[in-house]
Amino acid sequence: MTMAETTMTAAKSDVNTETPILSVKDLVVRYTTGSKSYLDAVRGVSFDLYPGQSLALVGESGCGKTTLGLGLLRLLPRLGSVPSGSMTFVGKNNKPVDVLKLGTAALRRWRWEEAAIVFQGAMNSFNPVLRIGEQMADTMKAHLIDGHKPSKDEILDKSAEMLRAVRLEPKQVLPSYPHELSGGMRQRVLIAMSLLLDPRLLILDEPTTALDILTQRAIVDVLGELRERLGFTMIFITHDLALAAELADRVATMYAGRIIETGSVRDTFQNPRHPYTAGLINAVPPVTGDLPNLASIPGSPPSLATLPKGCAFRDRCSYAEDKCAEIDPELEMIESRLAGLSHTAACINWQQVHSPREVVTADA
Ligand SMILES: Nc1ncnc2c1ncn2[C@@H]1O[C@H](COP(=O)(O)OP(=O)(O)OP(=O)(O)O)[C@@H](O)[C@H]1O
Ligand SMILES: [Mg+2]
Known part of the structure; x- marks a missing residue:
């Protein structure tokens, strides 16, 4: 199945476009690393998630996907904290709650009954x-x-x-x-x-990573069936773009603790507008076609403890110019769509970013 066909399947899901189930604004998640030092592993993330939607969080190792997932459920390790931001969740009783203000007992109930997570390294x-x-x-x-x-x-x-x-x-x-x-x-x-x-919201952190390909396939099928039957909203964390294309309606690419591009699966994978998302897509081996078309992204992600001024991707970016050392761009609207499916990218040169080849899903 190609990604375009997958997108059509995903579009059948019953998404309520009125009120987001989860609304995250400017969320920062911090790890204390010493008596006077810290690093922000999530650096001001905002998104709205609508009932029934499935959002894939993609990005390289260390970009903050797990930290964001744990932060959303307030399950951070002892040295983790949320110094700023807000998370509003609309539960089964249709009343919005401010998740960051829930007390210990209410939080314990909220987890499992309203929102649950399957951890990375779940064994x-x-x-x-x-x-x-x-x-x-x-x-x-x-x-x-x-x-x-x-x-x-x-x-x-x-x-x-x-x-x-x-x-x-x-x-x-x-x-x-x-x-x-x-x-x-x-x-x-x-x-x-x-x-x-x-629960109304299920977060799955790399649920298939340690499994062989046939077992992966079985898990993906089970998740598709469960979603159809139970209608929960899902955040699916992965670095496998083909899985993201298959299981998600929507993709958010993370880089160095920020969401740098978001949109429907179709918009993001057919027409990426952030050079990093385009780079990730170009690095996926094609099922058919020439391997020499593969291109890895040069360099490695910057340390979150010592981020330079400007765009965190600029040292690895072929579109970078002098301005990129000064400006850390906000997400800019590229294509407006309903139910949080708008296409946005945080790059001053988004208009120049080329469309790479199409991502092909795992069962092509
Ligand atoms: N307990 C911790 N204390 C300090 N720093 C941490 C802690 N946990 C994670 N980090 C740092 O936070 C950043 C984000 O880590 P995180 O595990 O969220 O990334 P990830 O995107 O889930 O990576 P992966 O794909 O490898 O699972 C990394 O730089 C990591 O070193
Ligand atoms: Mg992780």
């Missing part, structure tokens, strides 16, 4: 000495379902239902310990667990 998310059934039950016991504590039978029924939804056999999986399952099965269990309390 570490399991308790190795508890059976899968016990781990699923523990997750549910801490929450109310339809206003009451779930009974043992309800917990078992829901766990089995979600395992079947990810194509696993509950009788086999519930009594197993994590080490008795394959990597692909464990990843599917984690997806099932994340959906136990019917």
Whole structure:
């Protein structure tokens, strides 16, 4: 399937265009690195996400994708903090909440019931000495379902239902310990667990990275089915552009802690307007065609602790000019579209950026 066909499939999803489910404004996430030093791994990120939408966050290792995902769920490590910005979330009761102002108890409920995450390197998310059934039950016991504590039978029924939804056999999986399952099965269990309390928002951080290609395929299919059936909103973190094209309606490219381009899958991958996104697309090996067309992006990302003035990409950019050392451009509107699908790019030379070849999805 080419990316254009994939985009048409994605466009079928039922996106409510009225109120964003999540509205992020100027979010900064900081890690303290010493008594007087820190680095901002997310440097002022803003976006609106609409119900039913699937947003892929793409970009090189270290650009801040996981930090943004953890920041959105307020799950940062001890030395991480959010010094500024806002996150407004519209929950199941249709009332907006300011996620940064939720107290400990409310936050604990909000996670799982409204928003859940499948972590990068998810194998570490399991308790190795508890059976899968016990781990699923523990997750549910801490929450109310339809206003009451779930009974043992309800917990078992829901766990089995979600395992079947990810194509696993509950009788086999519930009594197993994590080490008795394959990597692909464990990843599917984690997806099932994340959906136990019917969250409106699911964040998946590199859910297929450590898996072989056939297992990847199975996970991608399961996620597509689950989205269609349950209608949750999704943020999908990956550096695999073909997966992003397949699973997302929308793409946001991150570089050095900022979103530097965003738009629909079609606009972004067919007509990228930031030289970095264009570079990422050109670096994907074509399924057909000549390998010599491949071009890597020269150099490596700058250190977030010592970012120079101006555009953080300029040292690697073939479009860079003197002005780029002075200006760190904001996202500029390129094509206005509904439901947060507008195409924007943070480059003063966006008009000159060439369209690279088309990204071909994994199952082409
Ligand atoms: N606990 C921490 N303390 C200090 N710096 C951190 C911490 N965690 C991450 N960082 C730094 O924050 C930046 C962003 O890291 P992050 O893990 O969010 O990137 P990523 O885009 O998810 O990368 P990858 O694709 O490798 O998963 C990196 O420079 C990283 O070194
Ligand atoms: Mg990461």
